[in-house]
Amino acid sequence: MAKIINGKQISEHIRNNISKNLKSLKEMGIIPGLAVIIVEGDPASRTYVDNKKKACESLGIYSEEYSLSPQVTQEELLDLIYMLNEKANINGILVQLPLPKHLNEKQIIKSINPLKDVDAFHIENVGRIILGDYYLSPCTPAGIMEMLKFENINVCGKNCVVLGRSNIVGIPMAMLLLHSNATVTICHTKTKSIKDICKNADIIISAVGKTKFVTADMVKKDAVVIDVGINRDDNGKLCGDVDFENVKNVASYITPVPGGVGPMTITMLMQNTINAVKLQYKTIFGEELKI
Ligand code: NAP
Numbered sequence: 111m112a113k114i115i116n117g118k119q120i121s122e123h124i125r126n127n128i129s130k131n132l133k134s135l136k137e138m139g140i141i142p143g144l145a146v147i148i149v150e151g152d153p154a155s156r157t158y159v160d161n162k163k164k165a166c167e168s169l170g171i172y173s174e175e176y177s178l179s180p181q182v183t184q185e186e187l188l189d190l191i192y193m194l195n196e197k198a199n200i201n202g203i204l205v206q207l208p209l210p211k212h213l214n215e216k217q218i219i220k221s222i223n224p225l226k227d228v229d230a231f232h233i234e235n236v237g238r239i240i241l242g243d244y245y246l247s248p249c250t251p252a253g254i255m256e257m258l259k260f261e262n263i264n265v266c267g268k269n270c271v272v273l274g275r276s277n278i279v280g281i282p283m284a285m286l287l288l289h290s291n292a293t294v295t296i297c298h299t300k301t302k303s304i305k306d307i308c309k310n311a312d313i314i315i316s317a318v319g320k321t322k323f324v325t326a327d328m329v330k331k332d333a334v335v336i337d338v339g340i341n342r343d344d345n346g347k348l349c350g351d352v353d354f355e356n357v358k359n360v361a362s363y364i365t366p367v368p369g370g371v372g373p374m375t376i377t378m379l380m381q382n383t384i385n386a387v388k389l390q391y392k393t394i395f396g397e398e399l400k401i
Pocket of ligand 1: 117250273274275276277278279282297298299301302304317318319320338339340341372373375376
C-alpha cells in the first residue's frame with residue numbers, strides 16, 4: 111500500500127519558513143504585496159483566487175484583488191497591468207487563467223513585468239526555466255519538486271513520465287525534472303502506447319485533466335504517482351487524474367486530490383512573492399537582500 115503524500119502537511123512546513131522570511135522582511139520595513147487579477151465568470155477561477163487571498167491573509171502578505179467584468183477589453187486589462195507594473199507596494203502580479211476567448215492571453219502575460227511575474231509564465235521567465243537559470247519558479251512543478259524532496263525521493267537517473275504538455279504544468283515540470291537529472295518522457299494526445307510508457311516509469315506525474323486517466327495497470331509496482339489533475343467525477347466530487355483507490359495498491363507513494371499538489375501550488379506562489387521582493391531589491395540596489 112502506497113504512502114500518501116500529504117500536501118497540506120508539507121505546505122505547512124514550507125509556510126513556517128515563509129513566515130520566518132516575512133518576519134525578517136517586516137523588521138526591515140518591507141511587506142511583500144501581491145496583486146491578483148480575475149476576469150469573473152469561471153467558478154473554479156473564483157475559488158482559486160479566494161484560496162490565494164486566504165493564503166496571503168494567513169501569512170501576512172499584503173494582497174489586492176482586481177475583479178474585472180467578463181466584458182473587460184484587452185486595453186483595459188493591459189492598462190491595469192501597466193499600472194501594477196509601476197506600483198511600488200506590489201511585488202507580484204498574477205492574472206488568473208484561463209481568460210475569456212476575446213482576450214489575448216499571450217499578450218497579457220507578456221505585458222507583466224518579468225520581475226513581478228510570480229506565476230513565471232512570462233516568456234523571459236519560461237526561457238530562464240528552460241536554461242535552468244531562474245529565480246521565479248513555475249508554482250505547480252516547483253511544489254511537486256518540494257514534495258519529492260520532502261519525501262526523500264531522488265529523481266536523479268529515474269525514468270519520469272509527465273502526462274500533459276501544457277505551458278503551465280507539463281513542460282515546466284519536465285524541465286525541473288531534467289535539471290535534477292531525471293530521464294523525462296512527455297506524453298500528450300498524439301503519444302502512442304501511453305500505457306507501455308507509463309509501465310516503465312519510476313515516477314508518473316499526471317497533468318491531463320481527465321478523471322481516472324491513470325489506472326493501476328499503467329503503474330509499475332512501487333512507482334511514485336503524483337496527481338496534478340483537478341476534475342469532478344460523475345457525482346460532482348473533486349478528484350484527480352489517477353484512479354486513486356486502485357493505484358494506491360501498486361504505487362509506493364501517491365498524492366491525493368484534494369490535499370496533494372493543490373496546497374503546494376499556492377504555497378509556492380507565496381514563496382515566489384518573497385522571491386520577487388528579493389529579485390526586485392537586487393535589481394534596484396545591486397546587492398542581495400539578506401533574510
Ligand atoms: P491543459 O492545458 O488542458 O493540458 C492538458 C494536457 O493533457 C495537454 O498537453 C493534452 O495534450 C494532454 N492530454 C489531454 N487528454 C489527453 C489524453 N487523452 N491522452 C494524452 N494526453 C492528453 O491542462 P493544464 O492546465 O496542464 O492542467 C492539467 C490538469 O491539472 C487540469 O485538471 C488542471 O485543473 C490541473 N491543474 C492543477 C493544478 C494544481 O495546483 N493542482 C495546477 C494547474 C493545473 P495535447 O497538448 O496534445 O492537447
